[in-house]
Amino acid sequence: xxxxxxxxxxxxxxxxxxxxxxxxxxxxxxxxxxxxxxxxxxxxxxxxxxxxxxxxxxxxxxxxxxxxxxxxxxxxxxxxxxxxxxxxxxxxxxxxxxxxxxxxxxxxxxxxxxxxxxxxxxxxxxxxxxxxxxxxxxxxxxxxxxxxxxxxxxxxxxxxxxxxxxxxxxxxxxxxxxxxxxxxxxxxxxxxxxxxxxxxxxxxxxxxxxxxxxxxxxxxxxxxxxxxxxxxxxxxxxxxxxxxxxxxxxxxxxxxxxxxxxxxxxxxxxxxxxxxxxxxxxxxxxxxxxxxxxxxxxxxxxxxxxxxxxxxxxxxxxxxxxxxxxxxxxxxx
Amino acid sequence: xxxxxxxxxxxxxxxxxxxxxxxxxxxxxxxxxxxxxxxxxxxxxxxxxxxxxxxxxxxxxxxxxxxxxxxxxxxxxxxxxxxxxxxxxxxxxxxxxxxxxxxxxxxxxxxxxxxxxxxxxxxxxxxxxxxxxxxxxxxxxxxxxxxxxxxxxxxxxxxxxxxxxxxxxxxxxxxxxxxxxxxxxxxxxxxxxxxxxxxxxxxxxxxxxxxxxxxxxxxxxxxxxxxxxxxxxxxxxxxxxxxxxxxxxxxxxxxxxxxxxxxxxxxxxxxxxxxxxxxxxxxxxxxxxxxxxxxxxxxxxxxxxxxxxxxxxxxxxxxxxxxxxxxxxxxxx
DNA sequence: CTGAAAGCGCTAACAT
DNA sequence: ATGTTAGCGCTTTCAG
Numbered sequence: 012x013x014x015x016x017x018x019x020x021x022x023x024x025x026x027x028x029x030x031x032x033x034x035x036x037x038x039x040x041x042x043x044x045x046x047x048x049x050x051x052x053x054x055x056x057x058x059x060x061x062x063x064x065x066x067x068x069x070x071x072x073x074x075x076x077x078x079x080x081x082x083x084x085x086x087x088x089x090x091x092x093x094x095x096x097x098x099x100x101x102x103x104x105x106x107x108x109x110x111x112x113x114x115x116x117x118x119x120x121x122x123x124x125x126x127x128x129x130x131x132x133x134x135x136x137x138x139x140x141x142x143x144x145x146x147x148x149x150x151x152x153x154x155x156x157x158x159x160x161x162x163x164x165x166x167x168x169x170x171x172x173x174x175x176x177x178x179x180x181x182x183x184x185x186x187x188x189x190x191x192x193x194x195x196x197x198x199x200x201x202x203x204x205x206x207x208x209x210x211x212x213x214x215x216x217x218x219x220x221x222x223x224x225x226x227x228x229x230x231x232x233x234x235x236x237x238x239x240x241x242x243x244x245x246x247x248x249x250x251x252x253x254x255x256x257x258x259x260x261x262x263x264x265x266x267x268x269x270x271x272x273x274x275x276x277x278x279x280x281x282x283x284x285x286x287x288x289x290x291x292x293x294x295x296x297x298x299x300x301x302x303x304x305x306x307x308x309x310x311x312x313x314x315x316x317x318x319x320x321x322x323x324x325x326x327x328x329x330x331x332x333x334x335x336x337x338x339x340x341x342x343x344x
Numbered sequence: 345x346x347x348x349x350x351x352x353x354x355x356x357x358x359x360x361x362x363x364x365x366x367x368x369x370x371x372x373x374x375x376x377x378x379x380x381x382x383x384x385x386x387x388x389x390x391x392x393x394x395x396x397x398x399x400x401x402x403x404x405x406x407x408x409x410x411x412x413x414x415x416x417x418x419x420x421x422x423x424x425x426x427x428x429x430x431x432x433x434x435x436x437x438x439x440x441x442x443x444x445x446x447x448x449x450x451x452x453x454x455x456x457x458x459x460x461x462x463x464x465x466x467x468x469x470x471x472x473x474x475x476x477x478x479x480x481x482x483x484x485x486x487x488x489x490x491x492x493x494x495x496x497x498x499x500x501x502x503x504x505x506x507x508x509x510x511x512x513x514x515x516x517x518x519x520x521x522x523x524x525x526x527x528x529x530x531x532x533x534x535x536x537x538x539x540x541x542x543x544x545x546x547x548x549x550x551x552x553x554x555x556x557x558x559x560x561x562x563x564x565x566x567x568x569x570x571x572x573x574x575x576x577x578x579x580x581x582x583x584x585x586x587x588x589x590x591x592x593x594x595x596x597x598x599x600x601x602x603x604x605x606x607x608x609x610x611x612x613x614x615x616x617x618x619x620x621x622x623x624x625x626x627x628x629x630x631x632x633x634x635x636x637x638x639x640x641x642x643x644x645x646x647x648x649x650x651x652x653x654x655x656x657x658x659x660x661x662x663x664x665x666x667x668x669x670x671x672x673x674x675x676x677x
Numbered sequence: 678c679t680g681a682a683a684g685c686g687c688t689a690a691c692a693t
Numbered sequence: 694a695t696g697t698t699a700g701c702g703c704t705t706t707c708a709g
Contacts, residue, residue, distance in 0.1 A: 012477065026696045031688065064400035064457055065686035068701050073397060075440070083416035084426040086614075092425075093417040096441060105442045107408075108429060123396050123408070123438055145346065225617050249570075249680055251614075258617045267619075281419075281558075282703060284558055284591040286619065348702055359680045364704065374678055398702035402686050 014057045075105040076275055080131035083113050086251050087277040095302040096182030116212045127307045147310040160306045162299050168309045169292040170203025173246050173274045182244035186216035188256050189248040213279040225255035232259035241271050250275035250282050272334040287331035295323045347390045370650050402496040406457055409437050412466035419584050420610040427633040432466040444561025451476040452574040460640045484636045493639045493652040495632050502658030504608045506579050511544045515577035519549035558588035565592035574604050583608035583624055585614050609674040620664035628656045
């Protein structure tokens with residue numbers, strides 16, 4: 012089977028501990044240069060690969076961190092995954108993925124004894140998940156879990172500014188395109204949308220699709236258009252949803268950015284390359300991930316740190332889909 | 345610290361082995377119903393969580409499989425990731441991710457003693473990667489690794505039929521939109537494209553972008569359009585690329601599906617919802633993943649199986665971006 | 678039906 | 694500068 016430290020030691024007629032020390036490049040103990048080289052050579056020659064399970068058992072550390080998040084098949088989460096993965100990797104850790112979605116009921120999330128967990132937007136998906144005892148968790152995204160370190164994003168503010176932008180552009184009928192969620196966020200997109208609408212004295216319209224992703228959104232928007240005619244503006248739950256909405260508009264003969272102003276949410280790179288390019292509220296993705304990982308490793312290093320919490324704002328990115336800028340913003344009723 | 349089998353055993357004044365047997369629900373040994381229940385209760389009460397590192401060490405199996413693949417931030421690979429993950433998960437295995445990309449030079453792929461590896465399109469990215477001894481690998485995608493089980497996709501055939509469709513639709517100037525690759529596939533998209541063009545007696549045009557994703561593709565296509573004017577048809581390396589190309593066309597005042605016929609590759613779900621909807625060559629994603637996982641677990645179960653190999657065809661999906669169907673396909677020169 | 682003993686491959690603490 | 698001993702938490706014989 013696989014070659015072990017002892018195999019090497021035996022061949023060299025030394026202790027397997029010495030081999031371990033050399034292979035881990037432990038500079039705090041002194042080992043003769045000669046031994047060092049002999050070990051290194053032999054290890055390479057025999058094709059030694061450390062057994063991480065054994066090491067993990069001995070050290071109580073696995074050098075793995077878990078990612079709990081929605082499916083990377085969703086535009087935005089694909090980017091989040093990439094960012095988180097490469098940060099984790101650059102720190103020498105492996106990444107174990109664990110889907111957190113309300114479709115996945117069978118989740119037993121922290122089956123593996125990972126050294127830490129990053130949970131992204133997991134609150135709105137699975138609610139108050141059970142926190143594993145003794146494993147550091149940091150939660151990223153919309154909701155600040157009060158029991159763990161967290162990086163929250165000001166979804167509410169983002170939603171407000173998107174809505175406000177539509178209002179300022181002269182829209183009077185504005186609908187929020189969203190989907191059914193098991194949990195209602197108190198400071199989420201809907202809330203921000205409604206509050207901006209209310210402040211402007213406008214009626215908040217809602218287009219709620221069945222769960223099932225963008226395809227369902229397209230159907231829902233189409234249905235809505237047939238029944239109520241086109242609103243002036245659409246504020247969408249995510250960029251995926253915005254693309255679906257734009258498609259639905261096209262199906263009914265309307266052009267986004269011309270007939271109807273559309274704003275997405277997340278600002279995925281695809282939005283820049285679509286036609287029309289997509290106005291969107293930018294998730295501070297890079298920063299969020301960077302800070303989150305930072306928090307996590309802080310806590311791994313120092314478990315008794317006091318709670319680390321931060322909040323990051325969002326920024327509206329205006330592109331073609333929200334139409335030409337209004338000359339004057341005086342069209343409120 | 346964490347509660348162990350022994351903790352439970354001690355509390356109940358029985359052997360930790362018994363506890364292990366109960367907790368693993370080993371029906372081959374007989375254990376009194378009473379003991380069984382006492383153990384189960386106590387385990388729950390004490391919040392027992394098995395230590396998988398220990399178990400892995402003892403059994404030589406980790407119940408983890410590794411995914412080597414390009415970043416899920418790319419449209420197509422996001423879907424692949426999801427499919428593979430959920431299959432793996434449904435079989436009771438954890439998923440460790442390992443990015444295989446030519447940007448990531450620092451890869452030490454199988455650091456963890458996983459029970460198996462799925463490598464997706466890894467050949468064209470990293471070339472003949474080193475196969476870990478003793479760990480089952482199955483490779484999915486464009487290239488059939490001759491040393492492992494593999495599920496190959498007939499990229500070449502797919503590329504040919506896309507190109508042929510453009511030709512049949514009346515295109516005479518057709519360009520393949522692609523990017524620089526470290527390795528050249530002999531039976532890949534370019535090859536299929538060129539061979540179809542050659543057969544039709546047409547000159548194959550190539551638009552090669554710098555590496556760096558869709559944004560670079562947009563630049564490259566724009567540059568090309570300015571210099572050479574619009575081809576009649578564009579056959580793109582991937583759907584991401586197609587979207588970028590369509591954007592570049594729009595930048596120069598051309599409409600995909602009207603002025604220029606565009607076909608992508610992969611058939612990601614987003615293509616159905618874009619405007620115009622995207623014609624594409626469909627990767628047999630679901631089937632590929634299903635068969636791949638099947639192969640992998642076959643081999644995990646039975647290491648000495650003979651090599652499992654299969655090939656799957658692609659299918660052209662015609663939508664709006666490739667324009668209206670030609671009345672007659674007689675426009676060859 | 679249950680327990681005792683051994684060992685998976687590694688690291689840590691203490692010798693020498 | 695190197696070796697010895699012990700143990701991480703679990704599973705697997707093999708005895709009782």
